[in-house]
Amino acid sequence: MPKIQTSLRIEEKTFKEAKEILSSLGMNFTEAVNIFASMVVQERGLPFDVKIHEYPAISEEEAKAKVKKSIENITPESGIASKTFFDDLLSE
Numbered sequence: 001m002p003k004i005q006t007s008l009r010i011e012e013k014t015f016k017e018a019k020e021i022l023s024s025l026g027m028n029f030t031e032a033v034n035i036f037a038s039m040v041v042q043e044r045g046l047p048f049d050v051k052i053h054e055y056p057a058i059s060e061e062e063a064k065a066k067v068k069k070s071i072e073n074i075t076p077e078s079g080i081a082s083k084t085f086f087d088d089l090l091s092e
Helices: 012-024 029-043 060-072 082-091
Strands: none
Touching: 012 029
């Protein structure tokens, strides 16, 4: 089948990292793009789920603050024993 030449724009850092990873897998960037394009045709769409996250991303500082607040709110009455938790989890 005849091939065409195309070009694309990609972040330099991403490109370099991708090339390194692909090299360790025994392929080059062009081969990976060809595999991706073949999968798009085979799947009749993207070969992976594209989703909008239900929750907006938060910064590391916000996440740490939420965890800290949760830990401060723990009381003996607010939880269950870990054995009970895992016994219930594994019984399902």
